Amino acid sequence: MFLHRSVTHSEHIDMFYKWITKCVLFLTLIYLMHTDAENDFRAVEGETVSLPCHSPPNDSVQVNVEWTKHNASSTSICKWTINNNSEFITGACIPRFKLNKKSFILSIENVQLSDSGTYSCKITRLIPPPSIDNTTNVTLRVEARPHLQTLNSSNDSCIHLLCSMEGLTSELVNFTWSRDGHGSLHPFTSNATNSELRLCKPDWSDGDTVTCYASYSSTRTQRSIQLTTQKDSYRDVQLLIISCSAAAGLILCILLIAVICKCRKRKENGSIVFTNKVYENFSFAMSRPNTLSNDKPQTEECIYEN
Structure with a gap:
């Protein structure tokens, strides 16, 4: 014989609450798993990785975009002001980091282990008012490479x-x-x-x-x-050394020849040129024992230059 017991109203309510709780927990777990997969990025040391950022509202004319890395002290990576109508763009990023001015994606070149951490992209709509903020958080995990x-x-x-x-x-x-x-x-x-x-x-x-x-x-x-083989490596090194030495010796020879030619040219330009001179009827005064010569007037001196 089977006994049939009717379910009370309170039991129906309890069963309903349990079912609602299980559904909420299931949907929350699915959402968290999807969110973690979407915002969790992995990269190998030395690669280039791109981190996404949500787009601003479609009616945005001028926006501020700022990427920040959160660690012991938050560090500003990129900060730009972009006006879509006037194409006014101003800002800067630290080395190895680049910002796509259209999609606001952050690219990290030659990623290092120290780049691991949590990043946030904050977009602030300035025009038209009112100001609206939109923030995206992503996590980067950099794997070491041997x-x-x-x-x-x-x-x-x-x-x-x-x-x-x-x-x-x-x-x-x-x-x-x-x-x-x-x-x-x-x-x-x-x-x-x-x-x-x-x-x-x-x-x-x-x-x-x-x-x-x-x-x-x-x-x-x-x-x-x-x-x-090491012999091939050493041979390549020796060939490189010989080539560099030959090039250096050729350069020194060219410089030496140029200096010698320049010195010869300077010597030729600086030589003394003598002109021919003809001296006529030029008498040199000499001391003679004849005292009569002192009373005679001196002869005229004529100098002709050719």
């Missing part, structure tokens, strides 16, 4: 590579190596912040591409390098 460099090796047939992560203090990094995009290479040494790889021929050839992968906190970044 630094890959070649170390000196005493053996010309061997390559010594160092892959390291900078800017990560508390993260445990897992390093892996590959050649030409496939195959796994065993590192020589590896720890939480760097990994070393040593390859000797015939395990590698000129032109091979070795890639270092760094994984941390569900993030994986990479950096690659193309292998060349």
Whole structure:
């Protein structure tokens, strides 16, 4: 035998409230997930990233646009005043940051780990009044990229590579190596912040591409390098030094020849030119024992110059 119990009015109300509460929680969760996905941006160190900003009202004639980064002390990134009718635009951005004057998108070139944080875009409509503010908040997370460099090796047939992560203090990094995009290479040494790889021929050839992968906190970044023999590298350096020395020697020879020619020309222009002179009937006064010569008048002197 089954007993049938009627539901009271209060129980109906309780069930309705529970259903409303579940719907509100579900919609709130969906909204938060959508908002976080929309305003959360990720970029790898060294890339260019663009952060969006909401557009002002359609009837806006003149607006102020200001991008600010919020950290311990808020920093103004870009600040512009834009008039759509007169095309009056004035403002500035700090280095590596650029503002699109139409969409107000902020572009960050060569993004660094220090660029991570929360940014806000504030648009203030000035004309027509009244003044209206619209603010957009976005979050930027910059993922570190490994630094890959070649170390000196005493053996010309061997390559010594160092892959390291900078800017990560508390993260445990897992390093892996590959050649030409496939195959796994065993590192020589590896720890939480760097990994070393040593390859000797015939395990590698000129032109091979070795890639270092760094994984941390569900993030994986990479950096690659193309292998060349050290002899070729030294040969290129020596060729560059010889070329520079030859160019410097040629320039010095040209300067020396120019100085010598200039000195010769100056010497020729500064020489003394003597004119021919003819002296006639010119008698030089000389002391003679004959005293009669003192009573005679001196002869006239005539000088002709040719």
